[in-house]
Amino acid sequence: MAHPSNFNSPQVRTASAANSNSTTRADDSSFDIFVWHPKYASCQRYFLDHAQHSGPVQAVSAFLNIHLPYQRDPPTNSSTVVSPMRSTDPGVGLSNASSIGGPSTLPFPPAPSISLTPYIRRLVVTGLDFPGVLHGFFGDDWAAGIGPLHEQERRNYMFAAKSGGWSSVKNAYDMAPLETVPFLRPLQGVVEPEVVAAEKSWSEFMAFEDWMIGPRAPAGNRQAGGNGAGNTGGIR
Template identity: 60%
Template structure:
């Protein structure tokens, strides 16, 4: 593996890891489909809205070749119809799939080892082997797993965000990879978080140099990120959203928001929050 060229080494490693007998699609077609797969959609489809929030019926082992393939268009958290309470059951489905199936599959273990991040079942002293692992409770002797019958109702408190961040920063957040990690419901479950993390990565790159950005994506002390790659397959909409977020941050830094916002930048909410005397 050529460590002096992480991008080149990454492509070689992934090709060798997920090599199959079927021919790979042309690079130009993959690039076009990758960009299309990240197009922002207006709202959830009626079929996804009517989908039951219970656990999915999924195969225990993701297809290694499919992890490098392309999936459908991800959901967007930017549109006005985004509902956090509708989103949460989908996120729980992704947690269950990741804990019960993905983390025990060879492809996900190989990718996680390559980008140097531990899976939940590898974390000591309290590994999470599956979604039925009970939450932790405090006792006089320390912290022990909860043994009540209600402990299996929800997945254990394992955040998916560190894994989304690691895939984004290493340029491995392909739709097929996200599907392999988080299951069939990844678009509605982790799609909004993935979209935000891509924006955050752009902002991090703009706010500091390579060393600063790397330190933000390191997980100390042992899970440091081995390499960084530029954002893969960016769309113009992502640059526009990141630029807007950057501008809002500059206004916040200079205390130019709410009643102090520059003329033309005050929205209706900031106007309504102003004191009555300031609006007269």
């Protein structure tokens, strides 16, 4: 999987934008975490093994004041990260996946235990979360892998801006003590459906604050037979 040398190249921008249109929202009742997870794991491996070692990603990360895994102690790539499913002790971890309702053998390799969320958040609040950069950081599977998380983080940023002033928002996105956010920009590339969806979610949260939930929820906000967490299949 090749990584782009130019985040703004027309080829990367066009391909990524097309993929992002098919992203399923994480709060959609049809969202299937077992379909999503292999794509997210692909983004993790791309970020660890390719992106963090590329000049463009290193430049952007330095500008945004966030350390990459290779700069941490110890340095990290996907082959050096040990997840619970990679334990050398056969009695440790998820070796018996049937205990949580899944198959006894995994259909894909275990994912590296590193979160991509801090990098998604930093790109969102600095206004650099356009498709070419997301492709450069997370690879060809970015739309399906981190796309749902990216959409949710954009909404979270809108909520943070609505619920507090500039200093409280910056404080929420700073990573103490050294990786503070150098600047904040209003959400970029916003489209009307995104604002409408955020307004609906905000109204639901306001109702929740007033305990207007369950049978007390406004008629338009009641969810029959679901909690919006997506399809978790056979987990018990």
